[in-house]
Amino acid sequence: MVNQPQALGGMAETVQEAESEAYVKIENISKSHDKTKLLQDVSLDVHKGELFSLLGKSGSGKTTLLRILAGLEKPTSGKVYVDGVDVTDVPVHKRPINMMFQSYALFPHMTVKQNVAFGLVQDRLGKAAIEERVKDALNLVQLGKYGDRKPHQLSGGQRQRVALARSLAKIPKLLLLDEPLAALDKSLKERTQFELVNIHEKVGITFILVTHDQAESMIMATRMAIIEDGKIRQVGTPHDIYEFPNSRTVAEFIGNINLFNCIVVEQDSDHVLLKSSEIDCLCYATQTGAVPIGSSLTLAIRPEKIMMSKLIPAYPRNWAQGVIKEIAYLGSISVYHVQLNSGKMVTTMLPNLLRLEDRGLTWEDTVYLFWRSESCLILTS
């Protein structure tokens, strides 16, 4: 039903290849606390070497799921397997899993080296082996020279990297990262995102990352899961989730989207024809599915996929007439809010190829919005 675009073909292959073995298997996990259901029947497969992201708003249950994986909380029901072994009842300190805490939780009374060595000392490794591993871990995060400092003598970004080094030093089968970048400022965050991906590629450990920041998740993750109200709404690559959200909630959660209520008037093997009271003409969408004629559904179009012109389109479908009400100039792009004849507000985005004043589109101008039939998303739920 969904065709992977050519550019991502290679990636799709590797994902498919890995799909045969689920390295981390979460099976029907539920968690309730004081009668509130934090997680409801969550099942998820994470493959070996993936950087998997759990994306959700605060209170969606994503951190609870992470803590269950770490062993810091017990699920009410369900099982967790790591590398084929059931770890559901394994206590936290015996799991081959390490976690990087949102607050980093570096021990303030220990030096950077002692912090990184802490987990290795618990494993009773030899002194030389510990030193070697600590050195490697600190070099990996480019903090080789800072070993003798105390955590309070480091900047926020450095602390974050010490925390990462500490959780990687034990070479766990699975590394959990709870909002690893939330405490960093914006420019540092952007740099660290790429650094984290590089480190992930170098060490080859499976990462599961929790975040509320969709940009962060899309930049870093190989695959991600959208969690809402303790349920997983969709799992897929960032591209899949952005381009082909499976529901209204996911579509609205990731990026901006324009939604129209429609009724199916014609259905064929390669297209559907939709009628909406909010759009002037019929809408032709190439996406199909189990949508019987007469059923009502939601048509979704991303703002950047809507084009705008003062000339009436020649094609009799997939357009609407409206008036520009708002223009938000963001430098590289401009966001237009256009009010259709039906009163519906539609958001569209245009890259600023021309300067704003040269484009000839301004407030209260009557314009035509149009879009390609492939850009139409049909959401039944």
Add this chain to the structure above:
Amino acid sequence: MPDFDVMNVIQAIKKISFFGSKRGFVSLCEKMSSVKFYAAAAPTLWVVLFLVVPLLIVLKISFTESAFSIPPFSNVFDVAGDYALHIKLSLKNFAGVVFDHYYITAFINSVFLGILATIICLFIGFPIAYGISTARNTAKYVLILLIALSFGTSFLLRVYSWINFLSPCGLLNTALLKCGMIDEPIQFFGSYVAVCMGVVFCYLPFMIFPIYAVLSKIGREYIESALDLGCSPRVAFWCVSVPLSRSGVATGCVMIFAMAAGEFVIPELLGSADTTTFGRVLWNEFYTNLDWPMACALSVAMLTIVTLPIYLFQRRSRILASSED
């Protein structure tokens, strides 16, 4: 020609002022105009009037000799007939403190009592504080209230209750006799053990509260992270909770030591003639022997001993604080 603005004037005045720029008149004027100055002035004045001045008087009396007069000590400053100011500082009392066997015994007893009580309080107080900090919310407040409640009853009453408890026909001995563990009552009362028990019982909250305050502030994530890195809960306690509660332990220890070493009511009530402590000796000198100079010399010595650990602790925490900047 330089601009003649206000800053230049202030700079110029600073340069010519007699006391140098930092302590100069201008600097004082600048300080006087700030709110901070007045905010700090009130407590400073209070401390000087009601602490420093009386202590200086005590220090002065400690250098006098006892006399049959009102007040019962000799003068330090004396203007005699030849119009010369005679300053007479007697070191007799301090010689007594240092060389007299009676005072040395009392001194060693006090320090020993202070150290012993501190150690016992630490070993009883830490588990209690840890227990409270890990308790659930309601239980936590009930426990804190119960411990604080002991302050609600009079200090004397609490010590008296120990007399009842420890005396030969008291609760403890009766219980031990009934159990058949002993054949005749143990003479707790009047012994050093009884004094120590009383001190520990009365001052335990001062150990529990500072440690509890620090323990409850240690984030849950520190323990969780230790567990996550492979510590068993027991190791996590020793490697993380205990080191991170150091400052609370130090505060509690300094407080208990200072109070136990200077204690005179408990040794008086629970002890006997053998359990001489510094506080008791001081009391006797002052009220029984009316030897104010000796009592003052003793209290100066006491103050030095008790202040020393507090000073060392503060210097240490200051060094720690400056290294954390």
